[in-house]
Amino acid sequence: MARFMAAWKRTAPWAARNADGAIALGLAIVVGVLGVMPPEIFGAKGTDIQRQLVTASTLVIMALVATALLRDRARQAPVERTITSGALAELPVRLARMEEIETLVHSTRRALDSLQLVRVLGSRQEIAQSHAEARKDTSRWSFKGGTGTYLRAVTLPLCVAAARRDKRHLTVRVEVVDPTNPEVCETYAHYRRSLSDAPDGTGETWTTDRVRKESYATILAAFWHRQRYGLLDIGVGLSSTMTTFRWDVSTTRLIMTVEDPNMAMTALAGTFYYENCDTELRLSFEQARRVPLERYKKVPLGDEPTIEEVQDLFEGIGVPLPKSYNANDVVDIARKALRAVDPYGP
Template sequence: MTTGRTGRTGRIERAVAFALRNFEVVFAAGIGLTIGFLDIFGDKLIESDLASGATLVVLGALAVGSLSERARRPLAIQDAMAGTRRAIEDLTMVRSLAGNEVRDELRKARQSTNLWYFKGGTGTYLRAVTLPECVRAAKQNRSQLNVKIEILNPADERACATYAQFRRMFSGTGTGSGSHGGDLWTPARARKESYATVLAACWYRMQLTTLDISVHLSSTVPTLRFDLSDSCLIITQDDPNRVNLKVERGQPLYDYYLTELHQSREQATTLDLRDATLLSLSPTVDEVRALFDALALPLPRTYTEADVGGIIEKALHAEDPYGR
């Protein structure tokens, strides 16, 4: 009962305040409508003809219309302001990153994160920095770490050739991020880089029991790299003439890409890392060959010991493509 009385009192107060703010329009509306209706329906208390009475009614109605417009105007302004705020939020949803900012933003993204989802070509930066740093932090914090990796399928020679061609296109001198000693991007190199990322995933899985890691192999050649953590999504590319992007968690675009990355992994070939054979702290060539055989992703028989040794080096001692 008290609530209802309070509500009515509040409505009366708002009505009085509105009438005072719009006194001239309220007065004109009252006078116009009163005289008009008396002239049309009254007992000729006012000497005027029907037309003048109707005119007064119309004028009174126009005044009421003006009054209503004033009442609606604040709501319209609020709607316009809300729309403007949404537009500004959309513009700030994505932040552009210059080349020298990418490393710092990736470092910030690794801080206190319990998940890392990656999609890209061969994952050089992932095995050079992301995996070792995230695993080290998880060990120190004794926390769970969830890592999902989607990279180029090294068994798909056509996809590897296409990817190598793409990397050469934007590398300028034929080298790209993560090149070793000026190595050219060739189909053979692309395959070895992907094999190295698979090996790195298996090796780090054995170093941390709380690491839940999966590897997905795609035959679709990517042109972008996606790194998603608890706090943000960072999208990078190999063309130095284009900016990189950062999307904060909580923005719609973050959720869109979270779903997109999931769907992409669903369409890729998933390696069952539970079948991986044991690796020593410093894996041998024979151990690595046995590992890939167990994963149903055998290394080419043409690979020499030097080739397999190179894959081990790339897996566990990859160079940071952004420098130190």
């Protein structure tokens, strides 16, 4: 009895809230019981009486179910109106606001990038990625540094190849140490050796002779590429002073590297640092001794320049090779010009 009362207390509130459903459920149970009972229980006309009871109860159950459905619809109507007229109606407005917020976030990010003076790159991978982004679709490139090894190995060939593929104009300005100036070559070699006596990424150590050959190789590479791509406007300036920095400037960004292969700085076009460094490189190039690249037609170079072609080139442009250089030295310069080893490669 106690269990029955406890069960009743639990079900009574539900039955009160759902009286029509509870009655329908009770009648369904009664109809089910009447349907399975023997007709003889109801007397001589038990079958007719049983059928009438089941039919009447069924109609009552259907009426109660219909009442419950109508009541539920009446309850749901305000909720549906609220959803339809409220949240759903405001959905286009909210989506538009989300798009505005997303646009604002992108604009803010671009603004922060443009306001940022410089960004430090802390690994070879970041530096390589930054160079790749700088080369992408650029129409100009300016370089100022020591001897331009990375420029010969990676930057110049890839920029020229991309420009040739797209059939577009490419302007390149290069400033390296003057190979005919023994003092600046020795100063640069001494600086590089003072940082490390071990071979660099190319497998060579820095000597005065190497500095001289690397600069000669940059001049030779400039002529070689100029002769093979008519839309390349390239200029080379020779500096009598050295710098501890290397600047690479494209249409979209500036990259400044140092001797540490895992450290560099970059700035996007339009920033204060980019614009001022770009101006500095332009003025520095104007003050450097200019290599007469306009004579490129007078000193033709083969796909694999011969010793005589290389010697004639440097004689013809007024940047003669040292008299002490033999055939092996000339071959070494040609190798460095066209098959330079990436100093930052794996």
